Amino acid sequence: MSVSDAAARVEPGSFRDPGNRVFHRRGEVLRGLDERSAGDWRALAASDFFRDLLDAGKLCGTEELVPTPVDLPWAAVLRHERIPVVSHPYEWSGGMLRDAALLHLEILRSALVAGFTTKDGSAYNLQWRGASPVFIDVGSFEPARDGEPWAGYRQFCQTLLYPLLLQAHLGLDFQPWLRARIDGIEPDQMRRLFSGARRRHAGVLTHVHLHGALQARHAQASTSDVRAQLRDAGYSRELVLATARGLEKLVRRLDARPGPSHWSDYQRTCAYSVPDRSTKESFVDRAAAVTMPGLALDLGANDGRYARIAARHAEYVVAVEQDPTVVDVLYRALRDEGERRILPLVMDLADPSPGGGWRSVERAAFADRARSDLVLALALVHHLAIGRNVPLDAVLDQFATLTTPGGTLVVEFVHPEDPMARRLLANKPDGLFPDYRREAFEALLVARGRIVRRVELPSGTRTLYQVVIRG
Amino acid sequence: MTHLAYLDAGSGSLIVQAVVGGVAGAAVAVKLYWRRLMARFRRQPTDRS
Numbered sequence: 001m002s003v004s005d006a007a008a009r010v011e012p013g014s015f016r017d018p019g020n021r022v023f024h025r026r027g028e029v030l031r032g033l034d035e036r037s038a039g040d041w042r043a044l045a046a047s048d049f050f051r052d053l054l055d056a057g058k059l060c061g062t063e064e065l066v067p068t069p070v071d072l073p074w075a076a077v078l079r080h081e082r083i084p085v086v087s088h089p090y091e092w093s094g095g096m097l098r099d100a101a102l103l104h105l106e107i108l109r110s111a112l113v114a115g116f117t118t119k120d121g122s123a124y125n126l127q128w129r130g131a132s133p134v135f136i137d138v139g140s141f142e143p144a145r146d147g148e149p150w151a152g153y154r155q156f157c158q159t160l161l162y163p164l165l166l167q168a169h170l171g172l173d174f175q176p177w178l179r180a181r182i183d184g185i186e187p188d189q190m191r192r193l194f195s196g197a198r199r200r201h202a203g204v205l206t207h208v209h210l211h212g213a214l215q216a217r218h219a220q221a222s223t224s225d226v227r228a229q230l231r232d233a234g235y236s237r238e239l240v241l242a243t244a245r246g247l248e249k250l251v252r253r254l255d256a257r258p259g260p261s262h263w264s265d266y267q268r269t270c271a272y273s274v275p276d277r278s279t280k281e282s283f284v285d286r287a288a289a290v291t292m293p294g295l296a297l298d299l300g301a302n303d304g305r306y307a308r309i310a311a312r313h314a315e316y317v318v319a320v321e322q323d324p325t326v327v328d329v330l331y332r333a334l335r336d337e338g339e340r341r342i343l344p345l346v347m348d349l350a351d352p353s354p355g356g357g358w359r360s361v362e363r364a365a366f367a368d369r370a371r372s373d374l375v376l377a378l379a380l381v382h383h384l385a386i387g388r389n390v391p392l393d394a395v396l397d398q399f400a401t402l403t404t405p406g407g408t409l410v411v412e413f414v415h416p417e418d419p420m421a422r423r424l425l426a427n428k429p430d431g432l433f434p435d436y437r438r439e440a441f442e443a444l445l446v447a448r449g450r451i452v453r454r455v456e457l458p459s460g461t462r463t464l465y466q467v468v469i470r471g
Numbered sequence: 472m473t474h475l476a477y478l479d480a481g482s483g484s485l486i487v488q489a490v491v492g493g494v495a496g497a498a499v500a501v502k503l504y505w506r507r508l509m510a511r512f513r514r515q516p517t518d519r520s
Contacts, residue, residue: 017477120478151476154484206491215483226482230489233502239492246491 008072012361017119020139022080029082030065031139032074040142041076049114050141058103060127060136078138084295084316084343085370088363089123089159090179091345091353093328094167094256096133097174099335100126101160103133105248108150112241117144121152123159123178130316130341131334147231150240157207158184161251165208166193168254169201173324175346182357187212203250258332261325275458281309283455284376284410287466288313291408293373299349299399300380304330307342310376316341318370322348349380349398350388367398373407375399378464382414385436386424392435393444400448405471409449410464413441418461438463 007025014022019037023030033041044050045064053059061081068077089097100123108118118125118140125137140152150156162185163174170193177185191212194204218226272280284306288296293314298307301319303326311317319342321327330344347353347366356363377399384390396411403409414421416436425433445451445467453466489500 019477119476149480149485149488151478151480153488154481155478157484206487210490211484211487213483214487215481218482218486221482223480223482223485226485229503229506230485230499233489233499233506235489235496235499239489239496239499242492242496243488246493 029080031078033076035075038076044141047114049110060134062138083127085318090175093324093331095328095331100133101251105244107135109244116141118152121156128343130343131339147235162190164254168256202253258325258328261323279457283464284309287410291374295372296374297372298376306376311342319344320347371404373404375403375409377411379412382421396444400469403469407469409467413463415461
């Protein structure tokens with residue numbers, strides 16, 4: 001089925017289940033349902049568990065458009081709450097992925113008790129309101145059929161459980177694995193990583209080795225035959241519940257507390273003087289107060305100090321940081337505070353998330369999701385320009401691209417004489433960056449916008465700029 | 472009638488759920504394999520003919 005209305009834009013990430021499709025129209029997020037899915041939706045809408053999950057904020061806000069718009073080719077159309085900024089599981093920290101997995105299992109359990117199930121079990125079923133996960137795939141619910149295991153189990157393993165096992169048991173960052181494979185990590189790959197004594201780690205023998213072995217053994221068997229055989233052998237809904245509970249218990253154990261990392265002590269070790277810091281804080285506060293941004297983006301957010309300042313005036317803030325450990329510490333702090341307006345994300349700004357999946361549009365690139373009214377780039381330029389050899393003009397182009405036309409960029413330039421810049425320059429041949437000068441930087445800023453405020457920090461080796469980016 | 476989901480759940484991924492479902496699940500798995508084994512023996516004479 002297709003959306004015929006010219007004003008409707010189909011969400012490119014929503015095509016796997018042909019029974020329902022998400023699209024955008026007149027600023028609203030809508031979901032079209034075919035006859036069968038509309039029937040499932042009406043049963044769901046009448047259930048108590050669905051209402052309870054909605055009221056608890058665990059599901060994205062959903063209501064049916066009544067009457068169904070006649071210009072749309074669907075049996076029913078739902079309107080969803082808008083998620084401020086869509087993020088992908090490979091941009092989440094370990095704690096975020098774990099909490100997302102726990103929410104998915106909680107929702108599955110509540111559904112099963114009420115006679116429903118979820119058709120799938122993907123990490124992409126979840127999004128965030130700040131540091132609070134939310135289940136968005138309302139089209140995933142359907143009435144449970146007796147004697148059938150959970151259809152989403154494999155997806156759950158590949159996109160949620162296995163990444164968590166990698167992180168918790170092997171100390172590997174899972175993000176590159178998920179970014180490279182839209183369907184997650186296959187059991188046979190996991191088996192190779194968890195050979196020998198590693199088999200003894202919690203959850204590995206069954207969910208990895210046995211799962212992989214049975215997949216290989218039954219690769220030719222049709223799932224409908226296997227479903228019928230399982231039903232005949234007495235598989236029951238209680239067993240699906242037991243699986244969900246067992247997974248929940250396992251995921252709770254996979255709580256890899258963040259250890260120390262290079263960036264985790266950055267605020268303490270980066271040698272900011274107290275006057276520098278307070279000057280910077282008031283600069284950011286004033287820029288945010290003047291801009292009153294709908295969306296603010298803090299690039300290189302570290303412990304989130306400036307993201308929090310921006311959040312005093314912004315409706316929503318995305319705090320991007322490349323070190324997963326630092327993001328995890330920030331996430332846990334925000335979560336424990338119940339913060340719902342600051343979203344922490346893992347991302348290397350020299351390698352931001354590209355478009356992924358089918359035709360590279362199924363998962364939108366970061367630049368297409370995060371364009372903001374206010375962009376903070378504090379103590380960042382030297383890391384990209386000197387540390388990663390990105391030309392200064394290209395660094396500023398990226399910042400400008402992430403800023404809405406007419407929006408504000410707050411950027412800090414660390415002079416070549418600054419101790420931090422000197423430390424980075426010491427690792428590179430002399431004279432490699434002749435253009436890394438304040439005058440050259442200012443000229444590049446002027447080419448992209450209007451400098452409305454400039455403050456030199458008391459240390460004398462760092463300058464802050466507030467720039468209105470040209471439309 | 473068996474209803475198929477839009478997602479290929481994977482035959483092995485369905486069977487392993489019996490095993491991870493505790494004692495009751497393991498009993499289902501044993502029964503499943505016993506029946507498959509019996510079915511194979513029952514089929515054999517006709518296979519040879």
